Amino acid sequence: MNKTLSLSTCGLALVMSVALIGMPGCSKKSVQSGGDSQSTQDMSKGGAAGSKSGVGNFPDTGVQSEGGGLRGLDKNPSEERVGSGTMLAKVDPSGSAGRQMDEMRAEQAASAAAGLRDVFFGYDSWTISEDGRQALTRNADWMKSNPSTLVKVEGHCDERGTSAYNLVLGEKRAKAVRNYLVELGVGANRLSVVSYGKERPSCNEHEESCYQQNRRGHLAVKTKK
Amino acid sequence: MTPLKLVSICFGGVLLLAGIVGILESGAADVFLEATRPDFQKISLGVVGIQNGGGPDWLGGRIEEVLKKDVKRSLVFDLVDLPSLGIQTSDIGNGTGTGSKVLLRQAGEKGVSVLVWGKAGMKGTDKDADVNMEGFVYDSGSDELVGGKRYVGSHSVVRLMAHRFADELVFRYTGEPGIARTKIAYVAEQGTARELFVMDYDGYDTRQLTADGFLNLMPQWSPDRRFLIFTAYRNRNTQDIDMIELATGKRWTVISLGGLNITPALSPDGNFLAFASSHEGNSELYRLDTRTKALQRLTVNPSGDLSPSWSPNGRELVFVSDRGGGPQLFLMGSDGSNVRRLTFEGDYNAAPAWSPRGNWIAYVCRTHKEYKLCVISPDGQKRMQLTTGPGVDDSPSWSPDGRHLVFSSTSDGKSQIYMIDADGKGVERLTFQGTHNSAPSWSPAS
Numbered sequence: 001m002n003k004t005l006s007l008s009t010c011g012l013a014l015v016m017s018v019a020l021i022g023m024p025g026c027s028k029k030s031v032q033s034g035g036d037s038q039s040t041q042d043m044s045k046g047g048a049a050g051s052k053s054g055v056g057n058f059p060d061t062g063v064q065s066e067g068g069g070l071r072g073l074d075k076n077p078s079e080e081r082v083g084s085g086t087m088l089a090k091v092d093p094s095g096s097a098g099r100q101m102d103e104m105r106a107e108q109a110a111s112a113a114a115g116l117r118d119v120f121f122g123y124d125s126w127t128i129s130e131d132g133r134q135a136l137t138r139n140a141d142w143m144k145s146n147p148s149t150l151v152k153v154e155g156h157c158d159e160r161g162t163s164a165y166n167l168v169l170g171e172k173r174a175k176a177v178r179n180y181l182v183e184l185g186v187g188a189n190r191l192s193v194v195s196y197g198k199e200r201p202s203c204n205e206h207e208e209s210c211y212q213q214n215r216r217g218h219l220a221v222k223t224k225k
Numbered sequence: 226m227t228p229l230k231l232v233s234i235c236f237g238g239v240l241l242l243a244g245i246v247g248i249l250e251s252g253a254a255d256v257f258l259e260a261t262r263p264d265f266q267k268i269s270l271g272v273v274g275i276q277n278g279g280g281p282d283w284l285g286g287r288i289e290e291v292l293k294k295d296v297k298r299s300l301v302f303d304l305v306d307l308p309s310l311g312i313q314t315s316d317i318g319n320g321t322g323t324g325s326k327v328l329l330r331q332a333g334e335k336g337v338s339v340l341v342w343g344k345a346g347m348k349g350t351d352k353d354a355d356v357n358m359e360g361f362v363y364d365s366g367s368d369e370l371v372g373g374k375r376y377v378g379s380h381s382v383v384r385l386m387a388h389r390f391a392d393e394l395v396f397r398y399t400g401e402p403g404i405a406r407t408k409i410a411y412v413a414e415q416g417t418a419r420e421l422f423v424m425d426y427d428g429y430d431t432r433q434l435t436a437d438g439f440l441n442l443m444p445q446w447s448p449d450r451r452f453l454i455f456t457a458y459r460n461r462n463t464q465d466i467d468m469i470e471l472a473t474g475k476r477w478t479v480i481s482l483g484g485l486n487i488t489p490a491l492s493p494d495g496n497f498l499a500f501a502s503s504h505e506g507n508s509e510l511y512r513l514d515t516r517t518k519a520l521q522r523l524t525v526n527p528s529g530d531l532s533p534s535w536s537p538n539g540r541e542l543v544f545v546s547d548r549g550g551g552p553q554l555f556l557m558g559s560d561g562s563n564v565r566r567l568t569f570e571g572d573y574n575a576a577p578a579w580s581p582r583g584n585w586i587a588y589v590c591r592t593h594k595e596y597k598l599c600v601i602s603p604d605g606q607k608r609m610q611l612t613t614g615p616g617v618d619d620s621p622s623w624s625p626d627g628r629h630l631v632f633s634s635t636s637d638g639k640s641q642i643y644m645i646d647a648d649g650k651g652v653e654r655l656t657f658q659g660t661h662n663s664a665p666s667w668s669p670a671s
Contacts, residue, residue: 054481055481055513055518056468058468058516061451062494070389070392070396070403073362073397074372075370075372077375081376082376159617161575161591161617162552162576162619163664164531164532165545165552167456167464171503172507195485
């Protein structure tokens with residue numbers, strides 16, 4: 001008796017699960033048909049926006065061949081040559097890398113010589129703290145007394161969270177710093193912003209003291225325009 | 226084996242019911258994923274062996290090892306250990322001899338559906354001579370020698386021969402091209418720089434693609450596998466979007482609008498590029514028609530919008546926005562219409578990747594202060610956490626067959642790259658060199 005009961009429960013559950021598995025397919029279909037009419041519209045909208053400068057050339061990247069070169073099994077297989085694939089490019093690391101490293105070191109030296117201070121942020125935050133405002137006031141004074149210098153404001157993040165979202169967060173931090181410097185009277189045209197997200201940490205330990213050091217706005221004196 | 230599966234289906238159904246009445250929601254999600262997986266009934270496959278037919282001692286063994294791992298990872302086959310079934314493996318030539326026929330039938334009687342074997346050797350005595358490999362397939366259901374393959378190539382493509390043969394097996398039994406010849410692009414730290422690399426899907430045959438000494442981030446493949454598109458800090462003050470051709474190393478800038486230009490994603494047909502750009506203020510999503518170069522702004526919002534990922538039919542995008550405070554996933558038509566929020570659980574959901582089968586979106590979810598992998602169905606009804614434990618998981622990317630994900634994680638300390646089955650099982654670490662490997666992107670199937 002017990003057995004019959006469990007069997008019928010099982011049967012019901014199976015019916016339910018089959019019904020539910022069918023559902024996502026249905027709901028997706030309705031979304032698709034909605035998308036269909038929209039995508040016809042948007043072509044004209046995109047065209048109206050017109051092409052912009054700052055856009056380079058795109059090759060045709062659509063898939064040309066199907067099947068992936070597989071020929072199937074054969075009772076009397078003929079010989080197939082296996083090539084090394086398409087990754088043929090050899091990298092020459094001697095080129096611009098060294099030159100750019102030199103440039104970066106020069107920037108770091110110039111920033112250190114100027115005594116510019118970093119601004120630190122709270123977790124997930126781009127609000128400038130009281131300490132941060134004090135540091136920026138000193139930085140602004142230095143910039144006013146060195147009016148020919150150009151400064152790049154770098155926004156950095158700790159290692160937590162995703163790479164992509166931290167790039168956006170780093171940019172918010174850099175812009176908050178830039179905006180405050182402008183408020184203090186530094187010409188906006190002397191300031192550029194760049195976000196490094198969590199890609200250029202100043203320390204690598206998985207602990208709060210290191211996270212705090214990495215959540216920073218850093219001012220780099222530009223040595224080259 | 227079969228009765229066991231029936232029980233699990235039945236059990237799954239019961240769990241589902243429980244989920245509906247709100248008792249065991251996470252269990253229900255788990256069962257959904259398993260039951261909708263195409264590999265629900267794996268085909269049992271035994272590898273009799275790849276014999277050495279001359280050449281270096283390691284040759285046959287190497288190919289056999291690579292082949293077995295490919296078969297296992299395919300999730301199409303259930304790799305059976307023949308000796309444990311009492312089947313002694315030996316050289317069975319082309320499988321037509323009397324002894325070999327006995328062996329094959331014996332394996333069939335023990336429930337092995339497909340048997341595979343082969344031979345590898347050198348074409349000539351020179352140490353640079355080509356390697357050749359033969360592989361054969363027997364199907365016990367039809368008691369038939371299905372056929373085989375013969376490959377020839379240099380020493381450097383020995384692993385590729387095994388991969389190719391594995392893909393032929395998957396193709397034979399599913400009609401899909403297999404994933405054994407796919408690649409994974411990723412970013413590796415070199416000093417203060419981040420450079421692009423490409424490796425085979427199993428972590429072997431690593432190649433460096435860029436060496437400019439700056440940041441090269443978040444590569445994505447073009448649909449035809451010939452190019453990568455990525456964010457480049459090449460001129461140090463702006464972040465452009467570049468493309469690189471794998472075959473030639475030729476590299477050029479495709480987006481240089483000013484500001485932060487990140488998270489590029491080409492549509493499945495290659496006709497559109499979706500990306501995030503802050504050139505008009507804060508980070509917004511844009512869509513570029515790659516043929517007419519018409520640029521369309523998709524989002525208008527004072528918050529950050531980023532990380533677009535295309536639905537497989539190219540009609541929708543899933544993306545990240547912090548318009549509600551923390552980052553959450555949103556869906557919209559690929560023209561920016563019909564925006565709606567997808568994730569509501571937790572205060573940090575980011576880095577979405579739409580599966581090639583369309584039924585799941587993988588993303589990074591924050592739970593208990595850790596950043597882990599989750600999947601959610603595009604209708605928001607089903608959700609499951611795939612990874613647990615400490616560390617930051619990031620950048621999930623689907624295998625073209627939708628059965629695996631590759632992602633980065635700091636779970637072993639430094640950021641490294643891992644593969645995981647789409648149901649959260651079978652984690653495999655792929656990178657062991659270097660101080661920081663991140664942003665993996667799985668290539669389309671060839």
